[in-house]
Amino acid sequence: AIQGFTQAGHQALALGAGREAVGFFRKALLLSRDTVSPQLHRACAFNLGAAYVETGKPKKGLEFLLQSQPSEMESRDHLGSLCFSVGAAHEGLQDFPKALESFEKVAGAAQAGGRAGTCVQMGCCYLGMREPARAARCFLDAAQTYAAAESPEAAAVALSRASGSMLQSRRFRAAEIAGVLARCRSLCETIPDLALRGNSAPRSFALSAPGSSTHAGFSSLPPGKLYSDIGLGYSQLHIFSLAAESFERALGLCGGQAERDRRREAALLQNLGAAHNALRGFGTALPWHRRAAALHGRLTALSLPPGFAGCAGSVLSPVLPIPGALGNRRAQGQCFGNLAYACSQLGNHGAAAESYLRALQAFRDSGDLQGQWQACEGLGAACFHLGDPQKAIGHYQEAL
Secondary structure (H helix, E strand, C coil), X not given: CHHHHHHHHHHHHHCCXXXXXXXXXXXXXXXXXXXXXXXXXXXXXXXXXXXXXXXCCHHHHHHHHHHCCCCCCCCCCCXXXXXXXXXXXXXXXXXXXXXXXXXHHHHHHCCHHHHHHHHHXXXXXXXXXXXXHHHHHHHHHHHHHHHHCCCHHHHHHHHHHHHHHHHHHCCCCHHHHHHHHHHHHHHHCCCCCHHHHHCCCCEECCCCCCCCCCCCCCEECCCCCHHHHHHHHHHHCCCHHHHXXXXXXXXXXXXXXXXXXXXXXXXXXXXXXXXXXXXXXXXXXXXXXXXXXXXXXXXXXXXXXXXXXXXXXXXXXXXCCCCCCCCCHHHHHHHHHHHHHHHHHCCCHHHHHHHHHHHHHHHHXXXXXXHHHHHHHHHHHHHHHCCCHHHHHHHHHHHC
16 A cells, blocks of 8 residues: 555656645555554655655655654665755755755765756755855756766756856856857757747846837746747847847747747747847837737736827837736836837837837836836937927926
8 A cells, every 4th residue: 555655646746746746645654654664664754755845845845854864774775865855855945055965965976867956956056045156157067967968958958047147146257158158059959849948938137228228128038948048148248149049049939829828929029129129220120029019918908098199100000908818017118118219210209209108108007117217218309309399308307
């Protein structure tokens, strides 16, 4: 019976059913208390503790993991797995120094795959301790080990994590970081998993284009979705041509009709338009800005404010929100700001004024004060170019 519950628990974990796995392992542990084998009881305690850690309950998991430590007379073959799980529990509790102690015990004795995985965990601990330079070196060590073990997917993900940590630390030269990004991009070409290369969920990251007073509004994407990460890395290095190329590759791999997929697409469109703005390819950027603003609009329940009949010469397509859908109004404001800036640089100040108005309303709706004054400043410039200095003064005063 114990073996059956144990096997069922491992199968449930493999299927991502953590709660069911915990239930099976708990039953096995209860049964093991009636046996005369302390080793069996400790093995069952280990399984339950590791399952608790896996399901996001590190405190509970650590309690059972500590019960599973072998005695001096028993085999220590599984000590590496125990140390790794104990380290993961301490990491979950954000006790990073103790987690590192456990992971360091594993790293020296583990085989290549296990050693690389342990280096990744150590890197995460150093990030938790706000030591990104040391984290970067751990991720680089992991990437080297994964590459030697002919695991390009894992090596590429480790390189992606390394580049992000290197950028965060500010202790590495731009050429070093660009080299890591290039290695990651090269490995991407060998990865068959399209989702790994292309998709992820956005979170905000603002980057201003040179000479621009408006949001460029890059949306950063979590590590592991590689072309998106590479694009963001290149954008932070101001290598915008490669950033645009990477975002476009990611966009080509982003599919599906689920809201999550549409959010990914909106973030990538926003990034791509911002990259072309930074390259001063404003004509090329226009359709990306329009598509990004429209898609962000469809993902929000907020409607555009009344009274937007449109300025003369407007080139902006209407945004049609879907009622009840969640969205990112602030991101839509960034897209309108990017579109307005591109229009102004192309001399279409009427379209720029309309887009700045829409950006201003979006920033008001989302409570973004910085976005509001930037949009007011852009409106002032647009009105001045349209020959209405009084309106321009009013907008500049509002920006102040």
